[in-house]
Amino acid sequence: MTWSPQQRLATPSIDIQMQSPLWDAEPAAAQTVCAAIDAAAALVPAEGEISVLLTDDTGVRDLNRAWRGLDQPTNVLSFPAARPSGALLGDIAVAYETLAREAALDGKPFLHHLAHLVVHGFLHLLGYDHQTDSQADAMEGLERAALARLDIADPYIAHGRQQETGNA
DSSP states (O other), rough: OOOTTTOOOOEEEEEEEEEEEEGGOOTTHHHHHHHHHHHHHHHOOSSEEEEEEEEEEHHHHHHHHHSOOOOOSSSSEEEEEESSSSSEEEEEEHHHHHHHHHHHHHTHHHHHHHHHHHHHHHHTTTTTOOOSHHHHHHHHHHHHHHHHHTTTTTTTTGGOOOOOOOOO
């Protein structure tokens, strides 16, 4: 059987949990998360389930300390499934305050930065990384392409500031 553009590629199912009431200020956050994952999955197809935790700096700090030994918040954390079985791809956690601070600093809409962090986290779940220049170039290229599908500007050159994203 040959693939045609009319066929829909498999996309992950998404379970979103809002752990912090701060996210109540962004009613379109869940829709943005789903759109971001769908855009990335259109470029890098993946089947399975993704859990997305929309939390705050304290929640991400606790996860970062427990799993990475770093006692600090960060914008996004990704936890790929230990053995991808097709059932679970992994978990993504996003910190509201750090996201809001970064978006304001860069003059970006909050939801655009959320979409970027979610795409970044999704790619980490699929094994992409940015430890070397070539890995970073490949991952950033996919991020740019996914965000372009959502009409979101290139996050790495927007406003003339090179941005570091994500702490897997």
